[in-house]
Amino acid sequence: MAMARRGTGRDGRPTLEQVAARAGVGRGTVSRVINGSPRVSDRTRAAVQQAIADLGYVPHRAARALAANRSDAIALVVPEAETRLFAEPYFSGILRGVSAELADTDIQLLLTLIRTPKERARFAQYAASHRVDGVLLVSVHGDDPLPDQLAEMGIPLVMNGRRSADELVPHVDCDNVGGAQLAVEHLLGRGRATVATITGPADMYVARCRLDGYQEALRAAGRHPDSDLVARGDFTEESGHAAMRELIARRPELDAVFCASDLMAIGARRALRELGRSVPDDVALVGFDDSALARHLDPPLTSVRQPMEGMGRAMTRALLAEIADGGPERPRLVLPTELVRRSSS
Amino acid sequence: MAMARRGTGRDGRPTLEQVAARAGVGRGTVSRVINGSPRVSDRTRAAVQQAIADLGYVPHRAARALAANRSDAIALVVPEAETRLFAEPYFSGILRGVSAELADTDIQLLLTLIRTPKERARFAQYAASHRVDGVLLVSVHGDDPLPDQLAEMGIPLVMNGRRSADELVPHVDCDNVGGAQLAVEHLLGRGRATVATITGPADMYVARCRLDGYQEALRAAGRHPDSDLVARGDFTEESGHAAMRELIARRPELDAVFCASDLMAIGARRALRELGRSVPDDVALVGFDDSALARHLDPPLTSVRQPMEGMGRAMTRALLAEIADGGPERPRLVLPTELVRRSSS
DNA sequence: GAGCTGCGTGGGAGCGCTCCCAGTCGTGAT
DNA sequence: ATCACGACTGGGAGCGCTCCCACGCAGCTC
Numbered sequence: 001m002a003m004a005r006r007g008t009g010r011d012g013r014p015t016l017e018q019v020a021a022r023a024g025v026g027r028g029t030v031s032r033v034i035n036g037s038p039r040v041s042d043r044t045r046a047a048v049q050q051a052i053a054d055l056g057y058v059p060h061r062a063a064r065a066l067a068a069n070r071s072d073a074i075a076l077v078v079p080e081a082e083t084r085l086f087a088e089p090y091f092s093g094i095l096r097g098v099s100a101e102l103a104d105t106d107i108q109l110l111l112t113l114i115r116t117p118k119e120r121a122r123f124a125q126y127a128a129s130h131r132v133d134g135v136l137l138v139s140v141h142g143d144d145p146l147p148d149q150l151a152e153m154g155i156p157l158v159m160n161g162r163r164s165a166d167e168l169v170p171h172v173d174c175d176n177v178g179g180a181q182l183a184v185e186h187l188l189g190r191g192r193a194t195v196a197t198i199t200g201p202a203d204m205y206v207a208r209c210r211l212d213g214y215q216e217a218l219r220a221a222g223r224h225p226d227s228d229l230v231a232r233g234d235f236t237e238e239s240g241h242a243a244m245r246e247l248i249a250r251r252p253e254l255d256a257v258f259c260a261s262d263l264m265a266i267g268a269r270r271a272l273r274e275l276g277r278s279v280p281d282d283v284a285l286v287g288f289d290d291s292a293l294a295r296h297l298d299p300p301l302t303s304v305r306q307p308m309e310g311m312g313r314a315m316t317r318a319l320l321a322e323i324a325d326g327g328p329e330r331p332r333l334v335l336p337t338e339l340v341r342r343s344s345s
Numbered sequence: 346m347a348m349a350r351r352g353t354g355r356d357g358r359p360t361l362e363q364v365a366a367r368a369g370v371g372r373g374t375v376s377r378v379i380n381g382s383p384r385v386s387d388r389t390r391a392a393v394q395q396a397i398a399d400l401g402y403v404p405h406r407a408a409r410a411l412a413a414n415r416s417d418a419i420a421l422v423v424p425e426a427e428t429r430l431f432a433e434p435y436f437s438g439i440l441r442g443v444s445a446e447l448a449d450t451d452i453q454l455l456l457t458l459i460r461t462p463k464e465r466a467r468f469a470q471y472a473a474s475h476r477v478d479g480v481l482l483v484s485v486h487g488d489d490p491l492p493d494q495l496a497e498m499g500i501p502l503v504m505n506g507r508r509s510a511d512e513l514v515p516h517v518d519c520d521n522v523g524g525a526q527l528a529v530e531h532l533l534g535r536g537r538a539t540v541a542t543i544t545g546p547a548d549m550y551v552a553r554c555r556l557d558g559y560q561e562a563l564r565a566a567g568r569h570p571d572s573d574l575v576a577r578g579d580f581t582e583e584s585g586h587a588a589m590r591e592l593i594a595r596r597p598e599l600d601a602v603f604c605a606s607d608l609m610a611i612g613a614r615r616a617l618r619e620l621g622r623s624v625p626d627d628v629a630l631v632g633f634d635d636s637a638l639a640r641h642l643d644p645p646l647t648s649v650r651q652p653m654e655g656m657g658r659a660m661t662r663a664l665l666a667e668i669a670d671g672g673p674e675r676p677r678l679v680l681p682t683e684l685v686r687r688s689s690s
Numbered sequence: 691g692a693g694c695t696g697c698g699t700g701g702g703a704g705c706g707c708t709c710c711c712a713g714t715c716g717t718g719a720t
Numbered sequence: 721a722t723c724a725c726g727a728c729t730g731g732g733a734g735c736g737c738t739c740c741c742a743c744g745c746a747g748c749t750c
Contacts (some may be wrong), residue, residue: 010414011475015706026730031708041728058474062416063706065407066735069355080441092436099458111456113444129403130356266641296611298643360736371700376738386698408736411705
């Protein structure tokens with residue numbers, strides 16, 4: 001036996017039922033108005049909206065989620081190891097984009113940092129039980145099982161970056177090849193004769209792309225890529241330092257270096273100083289990421305900027321679309337990068 | 346009329362009901378086990394846990410939230426303007442701490458960036474309708490109405506930082522006064538005779554604290570604070586640059602400067618270079634924040650480190666405690682700061 | 691041995707929504 | 721006037737959980 005209807009919900013807030021009563025309509029009608037159904041007459045809609053305003057009614061998320069079997073929430077998942085490295089403008093830029101895109105949707109953003117395999121498993125289970133409508137995945141490693149896992153479970157998913165050239169999971173990436181090309185073209189355009197590069201780890205697709213761009217630009221300029229001019233780093237400052245010393249040892253005459261990350265460029269700059277070479281007079285330097293550090297290096301570092309906020313927005317839009325129409329098409333976006341010129345080159 | 350019980354929930358996942366059936370107990374008992382009630386015999390508990398494991402049961406958040414009238418989620422709110430400034434290690438440090446503390450609670454973290462007054466209002470309403478169990482507020486300005494608003498509505502709330510010395514809202518802060526003292530003591534200890542300071546905006550409590558610490562340390566060393574040695578900045582690099590020039594103009598003999606932010610220290614360093622003064626030989630420099638920039642300045646900048654991750658953890662613990670026991674006590678924590686010595690001093 | 695405790699337990703009654711199936715009306719066609 | 725047919729609308733049934741009342745069954749006390 002239903003008890004007498006109370007004047008408010010449990011926590012003192014009005015419920016849909018009270019809105020209906022005040023507007024003199026049924027629950028279903030209020031629900032229709034809230035969800036923007038067209039099958040409501042204008043008169044009724046206005047009355048309901050008035051009642052909602054009068055009462056300051058706000059739908060109860062949990063009730064709605066339970067009844068409609070969706071959560072109105074998406075998760076942004078960040079492998080913890082990356083947060084340190086990417087802490088800088090990268091992560092917060094993405095975040096800003098995601099948040100902006102979500103601002104007028106009343107979809108919530110759930111942030112999940114994953115530190116351990118245990119936590120990853122837990123998140124997979126969590127996502128599996130439809131506790132989120134979709135997942136945004138940032139900075140995924142080539143060997144991370146999570147993306148495929150989620151994809152198999154049919155959970156709408158958009159990654160930031162690709163794991164390989166033929167990435168199947170929907171993703172938004174920036175044009176790493178193009179960015180590297182821009183950098184090298186710029187160096188060549190400034191009359192540099194011997195352009196070297198310090199790359200990231202060979203097993204990271206992003207590193208390969210930047211190397212490809214470097215080589216492509218050289219070829220386009222009619223030069224033969226020379227393996228002596230390529231030194232391997234791992235995106236850290238220390239590796240940039242070591243790689244720079246190696247390059248100078250191999251080819252003392254080099255007069256420009258494209259570094260696949262700002263951090264490596266900083267290490268390289270330190271090595272050059274130790275070796276008594278000036279930047280940019282003796283050696284021009286270009287980085288990648290356009291981090292805060294780039295601006296503050298001495299001299300300020302020319303760098304390739306990624307559209308972080310744009311990627312965040314694009315990812316979010318793609319995910320929402322996928323959630324909305326079951327995602328028949330798998331979005332694969334590549335956003336352009338841009339060269340920010342400073343005095344290091 | 347209840348329909349026949351199905352074998353799984355709507356989305357194909359087992360429900361509490363199926364767990365109960367498999368374990369041969371009632372719904373109530375399973376619920377008790379899940380929620381850790383002591384009023385269950387060990388035998389029964391084991392049977393239920395087995396059934397949960399067999400079925401891979403995961404409680405449905407929305408259902409639970411609706412029935413129990415709590416959301417198992419807390420919001421981390423960041424005024425947007427701040428994200429840029431604080432982007433660096435600050436925000437991600439806090440985030441890491443919060444996330445770590447939440448890792449084994451199955452409470453979710455909701456991230457909300459607030460850009461506009463409209464969004465602020467919307468969030469207030471959102472929080473008001475108990476859609477989150479509590480709120481973590483980062484980098485609040487002195488004139489932000491949100492904290493008091495939330496407090497009035499009785500929403501559990503913990504801020505990062507204080508708006509004034511007698512902050513009433515529960516908060517976790519770091520010891521800005523102590524950090525500044527450390528910095529100045531260090532400078533005096535290195536034999537510096539004339540220690541100046543570049544402060545933040547007078548209307549920011551954190552800036553006043555750092556100034557207080559500076560003055561306190563001088564007094565403790567038997568020196569009289571001299572207003573000529575205090576220049577006002579606004580935490581930006583540019584303001585640090587201007588303030589430094591001002592200080593040198595007023596007191597050319599100064600040989601040490603404590604800057605209330607790393608960014609200002611960077612500006613100051615630039616000014617010193619322009620004026621032909623070396624760091625640290627002519628002028629020793631100390632910053633505040635220990636940002637990534639500090640490490641990479643030339644020379645590397647001595648700086649006061651705040652326990653970001655620790656603050657994140659402390660805030661979270663405080664908030665969870667407040668949520669749990671209705672928060673009769675208002676936590677006010679001040680965590681110690683630490684001086685990181687590098688070659689700028 | 692009757693009457694108390696109190697632990698363990700089952701399950702009814704919701705929580706506030708959405709879904710969807712029946713209506714109830716007006717309208718135009720016949 | 722009659723009928724068919726949309727356009728709107730009301731409200732029952734449930735979503736999967738928690739809360740809490742009531743009940744069974746020891747183990748006690750007197």
